[in-house]
Amino acid sequence: MDTEEYEFPFLQEVFSPLESHKVDFVFVHGLNPSGRNDHPFQTWTHSNGKFWPRDFLAEDIPYARVFVYGYNSNITHPQSMSTASIKDHANALLNLLDMERSPQMGSIPPKVIFIGHSLGGLVIKQALLNAKEDPKYTSIRSATSGLVFFGTPHRGAKAVELGKIAARVARFVSKGHASNDLLDCLEYNSLFTRQMTDRFRHQLEDYRVISFIEGKKVQIGGVGPTSISHLVVDEESAVLGLSGLRETQLKLDADHSQMCKVGSRGPMYHLIKGNIKQLVDQAFLSEQGFIPSMPPNAASSPPPVPPRFHSDNSTPYQGQGLPSPSAQRVTGIMFNPLDNDPRSIRSAELKNRAKWDEARTLEYEIFQEHLRSLGPDHFSTLSVAYNLAEVELESNYLEKANEWCHWVSENAQRVFGTKHPLTMKTESLVAEVLCQQGKHQEAESVCANVLAHQQMTIGEDHLDTCDTRRRLGMTYNALGRRENAVMTAEKLTDTLKRLLGETHIRVFGSVLDGLEYIISxxxxxxxxxxxxxxxxxxxxxxxxxxxxxxxxxxxxxxxxxxxxxxxxxxxxxxxxxxxxxxxxxxxxxxxxxxxxxxxxxxxxxxxxxxxxxxxxxxxxxxxxxxxxxxxxxxxxxxxxxxxxxVEHRKGKDNPETHATLELLANLHFNAKEYEPAQKYYERLVANRRTADFAANDRINTQLQLCRANTMYTRRGLGSGLGGFLSNLQRY
Structure with missing residues (x-):
């Protein structure tokens, strides 16, 4: 390759699928002992010229983009050495990758799998630490599902500090001629102290790891019996020591330099590719289907029984249909189909037209089919159940919405864990149900908790996070915190404008939310x-x-x-x-x-x-x-x-039912119509008692006044004041 062709740092896309990609592979090289400008590619290239990330892996996993990260890791040519530290190289990697990953709104972004050789693995680990600390790169960290290390020195062996091990690696591969600021950083900087290693250990449960170990020694000098050879990174240092569920440890029949170079689709490539493919499959399964390795106690906890189908007794109203839009000044839709199933597409169309009863029928049909064929633990089954919860909430059947929410939440937590996007979006929907039920403080607490988790995992700009922020504004408004509600709606509107454009229907919805809070x-x-x-x-x-x-x-x-x-x-x-x-x-x-x-x-x-x-x-x-x-x-x-x-849809114990009863009672009372006022007050007191809400003193006083007045005016109570007083004694 042309040694003058590359300027560092760079992130070069060496393969892009014809259709949309589902995963990004990012290859990161280690130190450059030869001073070659094409070292980022030469690291992964066999002597026969085969560059396996592009020539083999891209063909075998055709839905992946393949990137090569290049940075100045020259350690033998003083005139071309860089003063950048590993942290600097890691930041450059994050910045370049962030620019390549344009957001895909409404869907989970492609997964990221980092693949590093030798000290390139340390650059990857530092990048993930930096991403945890910088909100700008949260989406990269949350999308990272797998790490592949070829001969990466994770820790010191035999009580030797990791920094010294890393520096030894550099001097081995350069045959003793290495010297620059990067090595000083490796050997003396606190980056690789036990404290830094412990910081990364806290993130390890978020990833699945493959650790490839060198199986041959590198020959340093001499020939025959007098030759000197060493393992550059021994087995103790090359593994993270995680459980078998999290880390796969494999020894390759190659030395430190050749372990990441494969020239054919032979046994060595089959081993490497097969394990990388498993990382990809596990990422997709945990996101969209079954978790292959369930916890031992999972089998003893069967999934909850799904709620029964709820059908509105009334015939779905056909209406006159919507006229064709006369202009294209409003773009986008509120609800997207889950997949290409015509029923799913039709259901999304119905929901965008607020045809909830018809959408419910379709969604339940799909749910029953998924439940039979895929089971209750499959991502598709749970996603359709989430849609049913959403439909019931939009229809104002709060009890049914609550049942579906809890069914999805319990299953999603059991199968995918609490930080899975589906689990979090379901908890967000639970908060909206709580708000509609009048449990405003609880709703605010749930919203705030979910929002914090979503910001850390899927990022501030994900539409699920935006939905939670919208619900937080609703709870603020319900709590009477009008200014907070308006500010939340305005912030969300600005975010949606930036993400979707000013004419998107979601932007209009957020604007209406803010205006509603102002006039509330x-x-x-x-x-x-x-x-x-x-x-x-x-x-x-x-x-x-x-x-x-x-x-x-x-x-x-x-x-x-x-x-x-x-x-x-x-x-x-x-x-x-x-x-x-x-x-x-x-x-x-x-x-x-x-x-x-x-x-x-x-x-x-x-x-x-x-x-x-x-x-x-x-x-x-x-x-x-x-x-x-x-x-x-x-x-x-x-x-x-x-x-x-509202009594039929939301229930007798709902605050909205209580408010309507009180309004009717007060109107009749103000009009001196005491008998109907008394009936409404009595229903209100009974409903509040059922809901464990005590009636306030004013309501009780109004009720007693109504009873007193109705006794006085009711026929057949006796004549004059005596009849009134005799009946008053009953109270």
């Missing part, structure tokens, strides 16, 4: 609500909601779920700002679109129904505790309809 009044405090009407950010939010709705309607049609949501939020903002006529018109337009597209009992339809009821309650002066006009009667049918629906 979770505290229910009348004074806060009045003040909010005159806050500039609330007024700007109302204007922005109209603008977002118009963009979504133009691009996706008035029946798209995101467009309807934007219109509903705009109506809610108008209602809070006491723009009564405008709010009524806006919300009724949203309701008409939702009923046309989704039917009368769809969650989006019922959300609008509830907002119309609240609109009339606000017009009735409910927030101030006054009856300023006679609009309460108009609120009752809307709130009653919403109550029946």
């Amino acid at each position: 009044n979770q505290s229910g405090d009348a004074t806060t609500l009045i003040v909010m009407r005159f806050q500039p950010d609330v007024q700007r939010a109302a204007e922005m909601l109209l603008q977002v709705y118009q963009e979504l309607r133009t691009a996706l049609g008035h029946g798209h779920p995101s467009a309807i949501r934007a219109l509903c939020l705009h109506g809610r903002a108008q209602s809070f700002m006491q723009q009564s006529m405008e709010a009524s018109e806006t919300l009724r337009r949203a309701l008409a679109s939702a009923e046309e597209a989704f039917g009368p009992s769809h969650p989006l339809t019922m959300d609008i129904v509830g907002n119309i009821g609240i609109m009339y309650a606000l017009q009735n002066g409910y927030a101030q505790g006054l009856v300023t006009n006679n609009r309460a009667a108009e609120a009752f049918p809307w709130l009653t309809r919403y109550l029946n629906w």
Whole structure:
């Protein structure tokens, strides 16, 4: 090769598959004793010219990219030596590899397997240590599943420090002529002290390792009986000493220099390739299928029984379908299919149109098929079960969503472990279920914990991490921490814009989240609500909601779920700002679109129904505790309809059910309609008691006043004050 061709450092792609790659092989050479410029390639090249990473391995594992990392490791030519340390070389490797790995949003990025010869293995280990400390390279560390070491000195032998062993390696391969700053670093720097070795040991459980050991000595000098030969890296130093499940130790019939050079597809290559292929297969299986080696006690713990199929009794609403988009100003989709199965593709289409009942039927059909053919532990089975949990949550069937979440979580933790992406995304979904159930503090704790783990493993920019951040904003809003919720939504919006582009549908969804938090009044405090009407950010939010709705309607049609949501939020903002006529018109337009597209009992339809009821309650002066006009009667049918629906979907013990009961009771009480008010208060107290929530003093006082008034006015109680007092004694 042309010795003037390469400038260090570099990361050269020597093979790229025709289709999308699933794994990246990164070959890292050791010290360069000959001063050859092509040493990064010569390390892996046989004397017959065969460069096995490209000529053999790429053909046998055709879905892998193959990289060669080159850095200045010259130790014999003073004029061309580098002053860079191993840490510097490791940082350069990370930076170059990071630029080659463009993010693939919505999917798990390709795995990384590092392959190092001699001291190149130490560069790899240092790179993984650096990646742990630098958030920029977290995605590389989390994607790394396997390490292959050819004669790498991991530790000192016979009480010799590793730095001295490493320096000895350098002098062996250079026949005593090596001297530069890199060797000084190897021999004296604290990089290879026991403390540094211990730091890397904490990461070892994250990887599977193959340690190839040299089986022949290197001849240093002399001939015949007077020849001098040594093992450059003996067996004690060349292995990490992990369990058989984590480290495969193999001795090759070659010396330190020739152990990584193969000239044919003979037994030596078969041994090397076969073990590397196992690393790749194990990485894919742990990500997408069975774990080959289950813990001994796993067989004694059968998987939990999956939840039964849940079917909405009502016939799925067919609707009028969505009109063709009139513009392409909104890009992307919310839900992606799991695979190329036509049913999976169809289910994703239905979910993107918020057709939850039809999507549920398809997903359950796929789930049952996977359960029979693949079993409950397979990644595909668990992924479809996750989809079912998501569908039930979007449908507001919280109990069923909770069942599916826990089934997936228990199985995923048992099979894949707590740090697997599927396990973490399921726990994130559990947090959203908890939030919807009113367990806001618990939801926040789960969200924060999952977010921290996702940031460390799959990275800040993964869509699963983005989903968890969105859920954290929801919990902040539910807890009344409006500023935190808005800031979280704004940060997420910026991230999604950077990753997906400003016109992606997920960006619009995040913008709507932030605007919803701005116009929310979770505290229910009348004074806060009045003040909010005159806050500039609330007024700007109302204007922005109209603008977002118009963009979504133009691009996706008035029946798209995101467009309807934007219109509903705009109506809610108008209602809070006491723009009564405008709010009524806006919300009724949203309701008409939702009923046309989704039917009368769809969650989006019922959300609008509830907002119309609240609109009339606000017009009735409910927030101030006054009856300023006679609009309460108009609120009752809307709130009653919403109550029946939310009680059925979310349950009698759900805080939203309680809030609706209390609102209806208070409206009747303010209108001096004590008998219906009493019934709602009694249902509220009973439901709260069932949910282990004690009714507050105000509710109990209102209930007693209702009972007193209904006794006084009820027919047949006796005449005059005496009848009232005689009945009052029962209380």
